[in-house]
Amino acid sequence: MRFTNTVLTTAAALHGATAAATPDAGAGAGLETRQSNTIAVDLSKTYQRMDGFGFSLAFQRANLITNMSDKTKQRELLDLLFNRTTGAGFSILRNGIGSTPNSDSDYMNTIAPTNPGGPKAEPKYQWDGKDSGQLWVSQQAVNSYGVKTIYANAWSAPGYMKTNNRDTNGGSLCGVPGASCSSGDWRQAYANYLVAYVKFYGAAGVNVTHLGFLNEPDYSSSYASMQANGNQAADFIKVLHPTLEAAGLASQVGVTCCDSMSWSNQVGMVNQIRSSGAEGLLKAVTSHTYTSGAGGPMNSRAPVWMSEQCDLNGQWSTAWYSNGGAGDGLTWANNIYSAVVSNNISGFVYWEGVQWPNPNTNEKLIRVDNTTNTYQVAKRLWAFANWSRYVRPGAVRVGASSSGGGGNGVRTAAFRNEDGTVAVIAISSSASAANVNVKISSGGGAAAKPVAVQAFVSDNTRDCASTPASVADDGTISGSVAGRSITTFFILPAAE
Ligand SMILES: *[C@@H]1O[C@H](CO)[C@@H](O)[C@H](O)[C@H]1NC(C)=O
Ligand SMILES: *[C@@H]1O[C@H](CO)[C@@H](O)[C@H](O)[C@H]1NC(C)=O
Ligand SMILES: *[C@@H]1O[C@H](CO)[C@@H](O)[C@H](O)[C@H]1NC(C)=O
Ligand SMILES: *[C@@H]1O[C@H](CO)[C@@H](O)[C@H](O)[C@H]1NC(C)=O
Ligand SMILES: *[C@@H]1O[C@H](CO)[C@@H](O)[C@H](O)[C@H]1NC(C)=O
Ligand SMILES: *[C@@H]1O[C@H](CO)[C@@H](O)[C@H](O)[C@H]1NC(C)=O
Numbered sequence: 483m484r485f486t487n488t489v490l491t492t493a494a495a496l497h498g499a500t501a502a503a504t505p506d507a508g509a510g511a512g513l514e515t516r517q518s519n520t521i522a523v524d525l526s527k528t529y530q531r532m533d534g535f536g537f538s539l540a541f542q543r544a545n546l547i548t549n550m551s552d553k554t555k556q557r558e559l560l561d562l563l564f565n566r567t568t569g570a571g572f573s574i575l576r577n578g579i580g581s582t583p584n585s586d587s588d589y590m591n592t593i594a595p596t597n598p599g600g601p602k603a604e605p606k607y608q609w610d611g612k613d614s615g616q617l618w619v620s621q622q623a624v625n626s627y628g629v630k631t632i633y634a635n636a637w638s639a640p641g642y643m644k645t646n647n648r649d650t651n652g653g654s655l656c657g658v659p660g661a662s663c664s665s666g667d668w669r670q671a672y673a674n675y676l677v678a679y680v681k682f683y684g685a686a687g688v689n690v691t692h693l694g695f696l697n698e699p700d701y702s703s704s705y706a707s708m709q710a711n712g713n714q715a716a717d718f719i720k721v722l723h724p725t726l727e728a729a730g731l732a733s734q735v736g737v738t739c740c741d742s743m744s745w746s747n748q749v750g751m752v753n754q755i756r757s758s759g760a761e762g763l764l765k766a767v768t769s770h771t772y773t774s775g776a777g778g779p780m781n782s783r784a785p786v787w788m789s790e791q792c793d794l795n796g797q798w799s800t801a802w803y804s805n806g807g808a809g810d811g812l813t814w815a816n817n818i819y820s821a822v823v824s825n826n827i828s829g830f831v832y833w834e835g836v837q838w839p840n841p842n843t844n845e846k847l848i849r850v851d852n853t854t855n856t857y858q859v860a861k862r863l864w865a866f867a868n869w870s871r872y873v874r875p876g877a878v879r880v881g882a883s884s885s886g887g888g889g890n891g892v893r894t895a896a897f898r899n900e901d902g903t904v905a906v907i908a909i910s911s912s913a914s915a916a917n918v919n920v921k922i923s924s925g926g927g928a929a930a931k932p933v934a935v936q937a938f939v940s941d942n943t944r945d946c947a948s949t950p951a952s953v954a955d956d957g958t959i960s961g962s963v964a965g966r967s968i969t970t971f972f973i974l975p976a977a978e
Pocket of ligand 3: 689730731734
């Protein structure tokens, strides 16, 4: 997003008010004793490069959008997810590559449902042009909203390529170390199959950019699942990467691994992949955090994504704040903060973007009832919006620290986007509002004076609503952070 010339003034002109003197509506109690924080942003201190924020529509959830007969509502759902001015502005879409011979229940059908007669036999690919509704949503994301990062992720190889002869209930890919099968070595066939899937998408105008061949390899489930340890994963990465190269796709799409159920399992797999000499073949390291969370950065040179998480257990809640529950919007604003600032995460991907009411849990951001064509949006989506709209793919995280009398719980992170804009995120977990001054410098040098600033707040009553902020003559930005809110300052620095 670019500021137009007409708003290249100060925020006072943008909003017709100066913020510091204006208490926030809906900010909660305690305004009379409002304290001040200073957020110091240092553009010369740089950390990880961001790939973006996203969600999945695997398990046929995409059909809730693709099949939606009310076209106005269909567009509203797409806007909520991808629009950068009215929705979350998500920049990563994680699609499931199906492995099942049918589309019954939640199963995602595979492009190679029948065993051609062995790993060396000519495969019989069947492309239905739908991919469980995911192709259409992907086309919309790419063509209408400019999404550039499409993560295609297989939960399993088709059953006939595996030790257990089914795509569910674990089992291993035939041919990786420790997994020999009478049917032969299916590693190259699986790599060819994944490349064929990428080509079907390419022919439909969607460039897959990230390709994963495992999902939760540390968990065996009654839905599609395939197990692997780090050595087995490394072995297959050494087959898949050259297959992408041979297909001329290596500059478009890179390999990810391994979408572990637990972060600690992923740490172990990354170490094994590194010892096996395959780390350099990865475009991203991907992990879930269901059974263990991150305790610090993963020891990897590749960008690391939290590629799936959600509140699986909580009853459906649209709340911004209800005592810090696992499904609260504010909780997710903070989860993203910890991942990005404490754990060096470059991509953060929620589980499902949409899902029907049953199960009535928080594993989705939007609950869509396809019997009534109605939907409800959880505040979790707006927590993501505060990050995703302003911290764009390619943004580099820069130094940011918060200090001052209003320090009761204001956490901050800052990013420089590729277009030069700076996004400063401030999250308040305390009930009271704080005034903030944002000062931008470069290596302790003179502040690069911002020429414009916009501020947005999400809290109990507001969804990325505009909130006042202003730039003083010395370049200091003044604004406020409402109690229990995430507030984003989106700043256009002067040309350097
Ligand atoms: C979407 O339509 C397909 C037929 O094209 C159908 O099989 C599927 O059950 C529908 N799914 C939803 C969620 O409406
Ligand atoms: C996003 O929403 C705005 C406001 O409704 C609309 O003008 C714009 O066209 C939408 N953007 C896209 C890419 O659809
Ligand atoms: C898709 O990738 C191919 C290379 O595989 C490239 O030539 C093409 O320009 C890309 N298209 C888009 C829209 O990025
Ligand atoms: C953070 O991740 C980047 C890759 O995105 C990596 O180069 C860097 O070494 C990581 N930093 C730490 C402290 O792990
Ligand atoms: C709603 O979705 C379910 C689950 O995919 C599907 O079985 C059903 O046919 C859909 N109903 C309508 C009216 O689209
Ligand atoms: C940011 O989060 C606040 C809640 O603190 C919400 O009111 C606001 O709408 C969100 N902003 C965006 C851009 O989503």
